[in-house]
Amino acid sequence: MSxxxxxxILKGLWTTIKSVVEKPVTLQYPxxxxxxxxxxxxxxxxxxxxxxxxxxxxxxxxxxxxxxxxIFVEASENTDEVRYSPGERYASTYEINMMRCxxxxxxxxxxxxEAIQLGHDYExxxxxxRNSIYTREILLDPPPEGQESTPRKVEPGVFNRSIPVMKDxx
Amino acid sequence: xxxQVKENTVTLTIDGVEVAVPQGTxxxxxxxxxxxDIPVFCYHPKMEPVGMxxxxxxxxxxxxxxxxxxxxxxxxxxxxxxxxxxxxxTGCTQVVSEGMVVVGxxxxxxxxRKDVLEFFLTSHPLDCPICDKGGECPLQNLxxxxxxxxxxxxxxxxxxxxxHVPLGDLIFLDRERxxxxxxxTRFQEEIVDDPVIGFYNRGRSLEITTWxxxxxxxxxxxxxxxxCPVGALTTADFRFGARPWEMLExxxxxxxxxxxxxLTLNTRREAKSGGKMVVKRVMPRQNxxxxxxxxxxxxxxxxxxxxxxxRLTTPLIRKEGEFIPASWxxxxxxxxxxxxxxxxxxxxxxxxxxxxxxxxHIGQLTEHLGGKAVLYSNMMGGDLTTKVGMGPGSNLAxxxxxxxxxVVASDLEEExxxxxxxxxxxxxxxxxxxxxxxxxxKTDRYAAHIIRYEYGQEAAAILALSLDRIGDSDLADESFKxxxxxxxxxxxxxxxxxSEGTGMAQSDALSKACANLLIATGHTGRPNNGLVGxxxxxxxxxxxxxxxxxxxxxxxxxxxxxxxxVVGADLAGDNPAYKQALAQAEFVVVQELHHTATMELADVxxxxxxxxxxxxxxxxxxxxxxxxxxxxxxxxxSKADFAITAEIAAMAGKELESVSAxxxxxxxxxxxxxxxxLDYQALAEVSxxxxxxxxxxxxxxxxxxxxxxxxxxxxxxxxxxxxxxLIDGFDLPDTGVDxxxxxxxxxxxxxxxxxRYAAVMFPRIASSYVSLNxxxxxxxxxxxxxxxxxxxxxxxxxxxxxxxxxIVVVPRSFGLPxxxxxxxxxxN
Ligand code: SF4
Ligand code: SF4
Ligand code: FES
Numbered sequence: 002m003s004x005x006x007x008x009x010i011l012k013g014l015w016t017t018i019k020s021v022v023e024k025p026v027t028l029q030y031p032x033x034x035x036x037x038x039x040x041x042x043x044x045x046x047x048x049x050x051x052x053x054x055x056x057x058x059x060x061x062x063x064x065x066x067x068x069x070x071x072i073f074v075e076a077s078e079n080t081d082e083v084r085y086s087p088g089e090r091y092a093s094t095y096e097i098n099m100m101r102c103x104x105x106x107x108x109x110x111x112x113x114x115e116a117i118q119l120g121h122d123y124e125x126x127x128x129x130x131r132n133s134i135y136t137r138e139i140l141l142d143p144p145p146e147g148q149e150s151t152p153r154k155v156e157p158g159v160f161n162r163s164i165p166v167m168k169d170x171x
Numbered sequence: 172x173x174x175q176v177k178e179n180t181v182t183l184t185i186d187g188v189e190v191a192v193p194q195g196t197x198x199x200x201x202x203x204x205x206x207x208d209i210p211v212f213c214y215h216p217k218m219e220p221v222g223m224x225x226x227x228x229x230x231x232x233x234x235x236x237x238x239x240x241x242x243x244x245x246x247x248x249x250x251x252x253x254x255x256x257x258x259x260x261t262g263c264t265q266v267v268s269e270g271m272v273v274v275g276x277x278x279x280x281x282x283x284r285k286d287v288l289e290f291f292l293t294s295h296p297l298d299c300p301i302c303d304k305g306g307e308c309p310l311q312n313l314x315x316x317x318x319x320x321x322x323x324x325x326x327x328x329x330x331x332x333x334x335h336v337p338l339g340d341l342i343f344l345d346r347e348r349x350x351x352x353x354x355x356t357r358f359q360e361e362i363v364d365d366p367v368i369g370f371y372n373r374g375r376s377l378e379i380t381t382w383x384x385x386x387x388x389x390x391x392x393x394x395x396x397x398x399c400p401v402g403a404l405t406t407a408d409f410r411f412g413a414r415p416w417e418m419l420e421x422x423x424x425x426x427x428x429x430x431x432x433x434l435t436l437n438t439r440r441e442a443k444s445g446g447k448m449v450v451k452r453v454m455p456r457q458n459x460x461x462x463x464x465x466x467x468x469x470x471x472x473x474x475x476x477x478x479x480x481x482r483l484t485t486p487l488i489r490k491e492g493e494f495i496p497a498s499w500x501x502x503x504x505x506x507x508x509x510x511x512x513x514x515x516x517x518x519x520x521x522x523x524x525x526x527x528x529x530x531x532h533i534g535q536l537t538e539h540l541g542g543k544a545v546l547y548s549n550m551m552g553g554d555l556t557t558k559v560g561m562g563p564g565s566n567l568a569x570x571x572x573x574x575x576x577x578v579v580a581s582d583l584e585e586e587x588x589x590x591x592x593x594x595x596x597x598x599x600x601x602x603x604x605x606x607x608x609x610x611x612x613k614t615d616r617y618a619a620h621i622i623r624y625e626y627g628q629e630a631a632a633i634l635a636l637s638l639d640r641i642g643d644s645d646l647a648d649e650s651f652k653x654x655x656x657x658x659x660x661x662x663x664x665x666x667x668x669x670s671e672g673t674g675m676a677q678s679d680a681l682s683k684a685c686a687n688l689l690i691a692t693g694h695t696g697r698p699n700n701g702l703v704g705x706x707x708x709x710x711x712x713x714x715x716x717x718x719x720x721x722x723x724x725x726x727x728x729x730x731x732x733x734x735x736x737v738v739g740a741d742l743a744g745d746n747p748a749y750k751q752a753l754a755q756a757e758f759v760v761v762q763e764l765h766h767t768a769t770m771e772l773a774d775v776x777x778x779x780x781x782x783x784x785x786x787x788x789x790x791x792x793x794x795x796x797x798x799x800x801x802x803x804x805x806x807x808x809s810k811a812d813f814a815i816t817a818e819i820a821a822m823a824g825k826e827l828e829s830v831s832a833x834x835x836x837x838x839x840x841x842x843x844x845x846x847x848x849l850d851y852q853a854l855a856e857v858s859x860x861x862x863x864x865x866x867x868x869x870x871x872x873x874x875x876x877x878x879x880x881x882x883x884x885x886x887x888x889x890x891x892x893x894x895x896x897l898i899d900g901f902d903l904p905d906t907g908v909d910x911x912x913x914x915x916x917x918x919x920x921x922x923x924x925x926x927r928y929a930a931v932m933f934p935r936i937a938s939s940y941v942s943l944n945x946x947x948x949x950x951x952x953x954x955x956x957x958x959x960x961x962x963x964x965x966x967x968x969x970x971x972x973x974x975x976x977x978i979v980v981v982p983r984s985f986g987l988p989x990x991x992x993x994x995x996x997x998x999n
Pocket of ligand 2: 354355400
């Protein structure tokens, strides 16, 4: 007749007690939200210059670089009367299908004006399929404090270059 | 023979590849033949080399010969010794020679290419992301392939230039992108002889300007955007429309004139257009026997009608004066019932731009019902071109010294731009060009003989050109005699007859006179000989071939009709007289793309598909049958014309193929002798063409598309088969008129239904006008009232020294009721 060995059960109990006092890993989402690491790639933003003009020039290089074919761009022509971005061309349609996007960030790499950037937002649940299409209105950042939005009327002949001078990375 | 081949070819080595090419070939062309790349910017295979850009620099070596013996000196290993020059040579100006060794892959050459590109980029804006050429740009591609990664030039010293310069209404110039290759200016000068753009200033300030008014006033301007090797010239029509790699390519054929230029339609699905697949631009597709690499601006920019917003999308039935949308079944059975009931009082009118399949079915149905099928054209002679037309093996590019071309009653550039270009080139190769026309046209510039006759005397003038009759004609002066001699003695001869100043009666006499002249001088039944109709609409020849004919009594036919079946023809819009006639017809069925004046008179409207939405075949003025393909899905419930006709036929008790255009074509093949050996496969065949162009060779031929979808087939003629050819006798039309005579002429940019939708072209389309000789215009103001055929129209008056006295030149499709020479009153 064997004697009952309490050791294994105590060992298990110890683990239980230990976890009771440990800080829990569960986040009480949505009340609590995780802080994302700096380089996390979440949903895209279309950025603006400090003066409020849109950076995107509608070149569709992001769409060309996208391995999931998630981006769709259509361009139109700027005038000084109705200006969205510097230079001649802006994106009149800009759509990202979030259901296709794999968050690889290739669009960001391809963009010649650093217009499209992956941000930190990840709350993109939707109940209708068509809501997976993020349009330019959703993606565009609001203009910086005190700056007018786009389109706007500008002084003639000032914003005549599409691509800003960018210094090479050292 | 072998000896001769050897004599005329030269063998050379290009980057290790041995190639034999004809004597006189340029090194860059030889490289293309050998499949090797020697990059070029300013050279274009259709133009003379100028050696301006230095991109084609190569190292060239020649075999060393012993001075005394003339023998080739050999290296120790027995290979011929090659002596290279001290400097690099431009391959585009260098002609090949026997044993030549061309090196493009040496470090020296690669370095030279790098340097040339670095120079080109000193002031280039590098804005490829927003440039319409980006993605199909020779400068971009060659910089990636051969260019330096970095520039030694100071960024801040880049020359800033205007980036948005409209060169006229159709073409934009970006001065910063231009690399001063002069391809555009040389094209305008050398190829189409419209030198309206050119260089201005010097050095880094060199820029392209236009000095015509309106700017860049040429029917050919779009082609410069294809051959500009950078994004300096782009079209206003496509501007920022899409990136080149985003579009699909579909082969098509232009139907704006009888030439039948081969096109590529670039399509894309668009949010802007509500998620529809749309045609974004029309590009030329190479067919060296038809349009080479070029198309005119009407073909390039005039396509918008096919996708216009007001397209008809459902059948309509008129109930109590209103159009009510109906189901196909309802509309078709109503149409079928009325058409069947009409019997011999059914008149079917088929427009001039339908496909052969459509004509075939309209003919079959109308015949079945016992009605009359009419081809809507004001020209006659489509039966003569089947007898004495240009047969298989013909190519206008083969005409040259010793041959003759007669262009009669045609302002050829306005009526069929590519025919004009091909005729001009034949004249430059040495062919004798005879131009017979009552007023001066651009074609005169290349004519060896110019014949002026009075409007209405075109047939008499051609009769007077027959050598055996020249004695009896009171028209024939010295110019006739010389021209007649040149024509009769020519090895090959082709006659182009147009519709300058002619109505149906004049056209009938003229075409017969032309056919007689060809027969009398023995210019029939052989390749590169025969009659070409410069038809007033794109597929008139196809209509004739399918057994349809114009009717001189169309007005009365319609008035008396119990049912009129009008397919793709805006009778009422073209001529108010037809409007009155149609209003009297008891029942009108209109098959159309969009709202037209004719459609307003219909009882049943059947929505048809545009040429972009379906397939079919067209027959050109030279009688080349060519295939076009569907590019975009049909608008709404519209159906192909032949399918609609087939469904009406089914309800009226006649089985016709209603689904596949290819099967309809088999019916054509079975019925018409000239089409006997054809099928859709044969029409889709291609063979090698020179110059080699296409997507891999953008730097060489431009952005025009290579032809992978069919060169078409030239039909045989009765004369070619050796059948006896008889031409009916004809009466010379009466020309006597007291007072002013109005004559119809054709303008390329008219106010017709097609161009009504091409917004970019609006500024280039004249408002309604008539032209008069200044001597006849005494007392008349800038705006006049024209009394024509019982109608009064107010139009602008243009004074033109070229218009003979007593004549009022009235352009067709400008809202003026004219289809034949008519007495006219012009007053203030
Ligand atoms: S986001 Fe950047 S890459 Fe994409 S279209 Fe705009 S400018 Fe071009
Ligand atoms: S506009 Fe284009 S084709 Fe004309 S010179 Fe400049 S680069 Fe050459
Ligand atoms: S110099 Fe030869 S291609 Fe320009």
